[in-house]
Amino acid sequence: MKPRVIVGLALIFGALAAIVAFTISGNASLEVKVDELLRQQRSGIDQSQKVYKLTGSVVGDSIRYDAKTLNLQFDIVQDRETLANSLATPPRVTVLYRGARPDTLAHEANAIITGKVTPDGKFAAGSSPDSLLLQCPTKYEAAAEAKP
Amino acid sequence: MLTDVGFYAVILALLVLVYAAGISVVGARRNDDRLVQSGRTAASLAFPLMLIGAAGIWAALLNNDYGVKYVASVSSRATPLFFRLTALWGAQDGSLLFWCLLMSIFVFFAMRRPWREDKSLLPYVTATMALVLAFFIGLTLVSANPFARFDFPPPDGRGLNPLLRHPGMIIHPPVLYAGFTGFIVPFAFCMASLITRRSDDLWLRSSRRWTLVGWVFLTCGLVLGGRWAHDVLGWGGYWAWDPVENKSLVPWLLGTAFLHSAMIQEKRGMFKNWNVALMMLTFGSIVWATAIVRSGVLTSVHAFAQSSMGPIFLGFLVLMLSGMLYFWLTRLDVLKSDNQLDRMFSREGIFLIQNVVFVSSAITVFALTSLPIATEAFSGQRLTVGPPYFNAVVVPQFFVLVVLMGIAPLMAWARANGKTVARQSRVGLFAAALVAALWFVTFTLRDMSFWTVVAALLVGLCAYSLAITLMEFARGTRARMTANRENAPTALARLFGRNQRRYGGYFIHLGVVVLAIGAIGKGFFGGDAIRNVALNDTFTYRGYAFTYRGLQTVPCEFNDCQTLQAALKVTRAEAAPPFAQAGDFVGAIYPHVDRYEVQQFTSTIADITGSFNEEVYVILSAWEDEGASATFTVYINPLINWVWLGGVLMVVGFFLAFWRTAPETVARPVLAPAAGVAGK
Structure with missing residues (x-):
């Protein structure tokens, strides 16, 4: 292969890498679990401007849904084990979402929410449908094994 | 027992x-x-x-x-x-x-x-x-x-x-798995060729049909997965750049790049090194893909539960990559090209650029998907990017590929003639301008924005490639009609029969263009809305009127669930020239919710109406007072059916390329300097 072809290829890949490198920080969200988000809140880190991808397990009896206004609210905790093992109320984050209630929203479901922390410490999911995702069926078996 | x-x-x-x-x-x-x-x-x-x-x-x-x-x-x-x-x-x-x-x-x-x-x-x-x-x-x-x-x-x-x-989910996993596992054959041939220090293209020829089989299964798996997500998950779309979707796309992109560059080795004895690297990358990406899904290392809606497989997979990947690297690096001397790439402005040059774009888009998808793991390893924090970023970085690369698909057939081997290419491009350029203008008047003007103008230009690019590909069929048919005095259908059939790989490949290109047009329609012009409506009231959205006729419980298909079904009448709220008048009946739809007692699970199933070119997709989101009012989510999906049609055409193209009707010889092109006619 001629050197100029190699230079050309290097330029193309380099340009692409540069585009990604320069633009990614403005478009990336921080992936955190419930305990980490709460730890940041406690240590006074300003969360208001950041976009987070928050994961946690849904607390079934906290789910509130208003079919008229489509306002959905539920709490999530660190993970399924926290739900199963805690006798006291484990640390939790309240999630707010507006839209159709997902089928898979149930106790112990693993939720992935993209959004921002509100001034009162709740977590507001974005408006796009993929701002609130619940683990799809293949994940299902873990729940089955947890309660044989 | x-x-x-x-x-x-x-x-x-x-x-x-x-x-x-x-x-x-x-x-x-x-x-x-x-x-x-x-x-x-x-x-x-x-x-x-x-x-x-x-x-x-x-x-x-x-x-x-x-x-x-x-x-x-x-x-x-x-x-x-x-x-x-x-x-x-x-x-x-x-x-x-x-x-x-x-x-x-x-x-x-x-x-x-x-x-x-x-x-x-x-x-x-x-x-x-x-x-x-x-x-x-x-x-x-x-x-x-x-x-x-x-x-x-x-x-x-x-x-x-x-x-x-869903039928899509019953067929999708076996098909996708067959796509993944099918690549084991070309990969094994590639490794065997390296180990035995062969410098020829024997491994390519011996495994070419297997590669095609793996590729078509992977293609079907991707399309069926999209169809399942569209029908069952109730979000109206088909692709969300989820890690588990991406991990199937990466091997597909690399495998497709390989299918193209393998042709160059067969025809010109070039790209030997590149082909070996591509095959190893393709199979490596398949193992990576399996590891991602099965170890739960990435946050995905689809991933399987966290499991102990992560370290085992990592060990296998490291071992496999080390083995591949060892054999590759110690065989570089036998992988020298028989010919040099003389000019970029040639069929080989376009193939090289196309391969680079395939690989760069695969690397982009891979890197962005793996971003959380990489950032966690370096900074302890997991960074992740969403679909808009993927769309901005990856989709433009796909459209470069669509354009290259139109240019490549016009290029001669070794050295193409600029004037000839320009002359033969005229029909394509005319089609591009015409279709872009029509699209602009029909769609963009209705909803004017920067992105809808971009969409018109992209459709123009698709039209260019479509026209050039169709012209290839027309030119080949005409040549046979003149030379062999055959009628048009016979000439076209024999054209395919005698040059299966080439014309089957072009047919696959047609499928890709149709799929791309569908993606533009859905991506740039799709819309959704949530509406609450009282019994026998009507709401309108994007030119359609939806009248809510009530809610009823009906028997479930397999008698193991309760189905609550809403009835909606959909009519045209406004005229859509030239065919549809305001008030025209579009369809009666019954979106429903299935409640499964054993599994304690609710499943919301959309119902679909509309036309081939514009799908109206409705789900029952909520209801109050036993159906006195209900809330619906409506998605208008223009041209989404073109996505499925494109997938079907790609599979048909595969069969045309694969099914042997006559023994085919791989003729190396006769090279003439500054050849005036596009290479056959």
Whole structure:
């Protein structure tokens, strides 16, 4: 292969890498679990401007849904084990979402929410449908094994 | 009983594969054909043994043997027979066993094929395939044993997840797995060629049809997965750049790049190094993809549960990559090109650029998907990017590919003539301008924005490639009509028959363009809204009127759920020239919610109406006072059916390229400097 072809290829890949490198920080969200988000809140880190991808397990009896206004609210905790093992109320984050209630929203479901922390410490999911995702069926078996 | 037999059969399969790998290498070293043939037979045995293994699980599923943990987690007494059979791939453990079964089928057929001129590759093909398959079987037994039993069996199982009952989900996993596992054959040939230090294209020729088979399964798997997500998950779309979707796309992009660059090696003896690297990358990405889904290392809606497989996969990947790198680096001397790339402005040059774009888009998808793991390793924080960023970085690369698809057929080998290319581009450019203008007037003007203007330009690009591809068919047909005095249909049929790979390939290009147009329609012009409506009231959205006629409970398809069904009448709220008038009836739709008591699960199923060019997709989101009012989510999906049509055309193109009607010879092109006519 001629050197100029190699230079050309290097330029193309380099340009692409540069585009990604320069633009990614403005478009990336921080992936955190419930305990980490709460730890940041406690240590006074300003969360208001950041976009987070928050994961946690849904607390079934906290789910509130208003079919008229489509306002959905539920709490999530660190993970399924926290739900199963805690006798006291484990640390939790309240999630707010507006839209159709997902089928898979149930106790112990693993939720992935993209959004921002509100001034009162709740977590507001974005408006796009993929701002609130619940683990799809293949994940299902873990729940089955947890309660044989 | 049969389940236990199945378990031991799988262990035996693992043992025969280890034997096959060992004895084949010893046979090759000692030049003893008996040992090599023994390895070949042993590797072939894996398939019947894995079939017995799968039959063991099937027997447990059919006999309601809930002592088997896997059976209890995916089946129940209420599960219909057919879904009990498909429950084999309903969850992690069974689907990994099924994956191994499919891989063993490919190994079986590769072993049983006639080995003639490529016999020297046989021992190492056997060894490579046997080792890879043995790893996956070992992984199944150690980390995801579907034969594991409860000490105290439950009286009934949980049943198959209702979301997995869609035909797309019944076919999608086997097809996608076949796509992944099918690449084991070309990969094994590639490794065997490297190990035996061959410099020719024998491995490419011997495995070309297998590569095509793997590719078409992967293509079907991607399209079916999109269709399932669209029909069942209730979000109106088909692609969300989820890690589990991306991991199937990366091998597809690399495999497609390989299919193209392999042609250059066959025709011109170039890109040898590149082809070996691409095949290794493709198979490496398949193992990476499997690791992602099965270890739960990335946050995804689709991923399987967290499992102990991560470190095992990592170990295997490192071992495999080290092996591949060793053989590649120590064989660089035999991988020298027979010819040099003289000019970029040639068929080879366009292929090179196209390959670079395929690989760069694969790397982009891979890097962005792996971003959380990479950033966690370096900074302790997991960074992730969403679909908008993927769209901005990856989709433009796809459109570069669409344009290259239009230019490549016009280029001559070695050295293309600029004037000729420009002359032959005229029809394409005219089509591009015409279609872009029509699109602009019909769609963009209705909803003017920067992005809808971009969409009109992109559709123009698609039209360019479409026109050039159709012209290739027309030119070939006309040439046959003149030379052989054939009528048009005969000439077209014979054109395909005599040049299957070329015209089958062009047909696949047609499918890609149609799919791209569908993606533009849905991506740039789709819309959704949520509306609350009282009984017998009407709401309007995007030119459609939806009248809510009530809610009723109806029997469920398999009598194991309660179905609550809403009735909606959809009419045109405004005229859509030239055919539709305001008030025209569009359809009666019944979006419904299925409630499964055993699984404590609710499934919202959309109903669809509209036309081929514009889909109206409605889900029942909520209701109050026994249906006195209800809330619907409506998605208007322009041209989404073109996405499915594009997928179908790609598969048809595969059959046209694959099905042998006449023996085909790979003629190396006769090169004339500054050839005036596009290369054949």
